[in-house]
Amino acid sequence: MLRKLLIGTMLTSGLAAGYAAPSLAAEVEVLHWWTSGGEAAALDVLKKNLESQGVTWKDMPVAGGGGEQAMTALRARVTAGDPPTAVQLLGFDIIDWAKQGVAGDLNSIAEKEGWDKVVPTALQNFSKYDGKWIAAPVNVHSTNWVWISKKALDAAGGKAPENWDELIVVLDKMKANGITPLAHGGQAWQDATIFDAVVLSLGTDFYKSAMIDLDPTALGGDKMVEAFDRMAKLRTYVDDNFSGRDWNLASSMVIEGKAGMQMMGDWAKGEFLKAGQKPGVDFVCIRFPGTQGAVTFNSDQFMMFKVGDDKTQAQLLMASDIESPEFQSAFNVVKGSVPARTDVPDTAFDDCGKKGMKDLAEANTSGKLFGSMAHGHAAPAAVKNALYDVVTRHFNGELDSKAAAAALAEAVAAAKG
Numbered sequence: 001m002l003r004k005l006l007i008g009t010m011l012t013s014g015l016a017a018g019y020a021a022p023s024l025a026a027e028v029e030v031l032h033w034w035t036s037g038g039e040a041a042a043l044d045v046l047k048k049n050l051e052s053q054g055v056t057w058k059d060m061p062v063a064g065g066g067g068e069q070a071m072t073a074l075r076a077r078v079t080a081g082d083p084p085t086a087v088q089l090l091g092f093d094i095i096d097w098a099k100q101g102v103a104g105d106l107n108s109i110a111e112k113e114g115w116d117k118v119v120p121t122a123l124q125n126f127s128k129y130d131g132k133w134i135a136a137p138v139n140v141h142s143t144n145w146v147w148i149s150k151k152a153l154d155a156a157g158g159k160a161p162e163n164w165d166e167l168i169v170v171l172d173k174m175k176a177n178g179i180t181p182l183a184h185g186g187q188a189w190q191d192a193t194i195f196d197a198v199v200l201s202l203g204t205d206f207y208k209s210a211m212i213d214l215d216p217t218a219l220g221g222d223k224m225v226e227a228f229d230r231m232a233k234l235r236t237y238v239d240d241n242f243s244g245r246d247w248n249l250a251s252s253m254v255i256e257g258k259a260g261m262q263m264m265g266d267w268a269k270g271e272f273l274k275a276g277q278k279p280g281v282d283f284v285c286i287r288f289p290g291t292q293g294a295v296t297f298n299s300d301q302f303m304m305f306k307v308g309d310d311k312t313q314a315q316l317l318m319a320s321d322i323e324s325p326e327f328q329s330a331f332n333v334v335k336g337s338v339p340a341r342t343d344v345p346d347t348a349f350d351d352c353g354k355k356g357m358k359d360l361a362e363a364n365t366s367g368k369l370f371g372s373m374a375h376g377h378a379a380p381a382a383v384k385n386a387l388y389d390v391v392t393r394h395f396n397g398e399l400d401s402k403a404a405a406a407a408l409a410e411a412v413a414a415a416k417g
């Protein structure tokens with residue numbers, strides 16, 4: 001009761017005038033795609049945090065890694081004029097929704113808590129629209145990681161690969177050792193997640209020209225043909241049953257020692273942790289060989305939609321909770337990501353988390369921090385989906401590498417409009 005009263009006081013005193021008196025029976029309806037074991041465990045940190053403050057959590061989970069299905073569900077809700085209170089969203093999708101005039105307003109709490117000073121600009125670019133905070137960043141993930149079974153690596157010589165050639169040597173040894181070298185799920189977003197890292201492994205300038213600047217010469221040129229050749233090579237290391245497999249099931253293959261490694265964003269770490277595995281003991285985390293020093297990032301943010309005044313206070317409370325340094329540490333330790341604020345200590349994080357925080361800070365300083373194409377931080381959804389289509393067709397053998405590079409340049413140009 002005391003806590004509830006305190007929140008009421010906090011809401012009335014801290015926020016701009018004009019809101020209705022705080023309703024103690026606050027409720028948030030939250031649309032998200034955090035349905036795997038590790039993801040659900042992380043979400044629980046937020047849920048419990050809010051519930052302990054008297055906010056009721058109405059869960060709207062929409063399964064499907066990367067959030068494609070969740071976005072379809074969201075469109076239906078917004079079209080029906082009934083958006084959820086808060087929605088997990090990635091990068092350009094936030095801006096696309098804001099342009100439609102459906103965003104809420106978090107400025108009062110953002111100003112009061114000084115978010116401008118602690119949230120990196122790379123994230124703020126997606127949290128604000130028209131100078132107004134509309135979304136609360138939860139974390140920073142990155143896609144250029146590889147998760148390797150320690151046992152499988154030891155059996156393959158014990159040395160983590162540092163470049164493409166060394167990677168191929170390790171994958172070949174794992175194959176010779178009788179396991180599936182590469183655990184992968186054949187879904188467009190997962191193919192594209194590997195593609196982020198493969199393109200980055202051919203140079204940071206190349207990643208920037210192709211994925212951020214969408215330069216037709218980079219998209220359709222010889223280097224892109226090489227990127228597709230690398231994808232085709234990786235395809236030879238996946239098992240026959242990869243089609244349609246969910247990403248967390250691919251993680252399980254590595255966890256159980258049936259496969260050697262998975263190339264996946266650091267949400268995969270959440271699965272290893274949930275299974276009781278420890279970095280350095282049971283699994284090894286490395287940057288995708290050849291991408292050390294650079295980071296392709298994506299940040300989950302809870303965008304607040306325009307809902308009735310009665311829900312505004314709950315939105316502000318949820319956003320305030322999310323941005324608190326304590327929550328940023330507690331949540332991201334479980335999720336596999338790193339904090340969305342620059343002032344959170346790395347003490348509670350394991351070695352992979354500490355590395356993630358250090359890599360992010362260094363990449364930011366050296367100009368090697370780029371938005372992930374696969375996870376909506378390099379280009380708007382139309383371009384992303386055009387790329388998904390070409391990358392997946394190539395991965396499934398419908399296009400050779402040369403045809404794929406040409407198709408990519410063409411598809412991106414058409415999608416850019």
Ligand code: BGC
Binds near residue numbers: 033065067299300
């Ligand atoms: C999100 C992660 C999520 C992953 C798999 C990514 O787009 O940023 O939070 O765990 O998809 O579902």
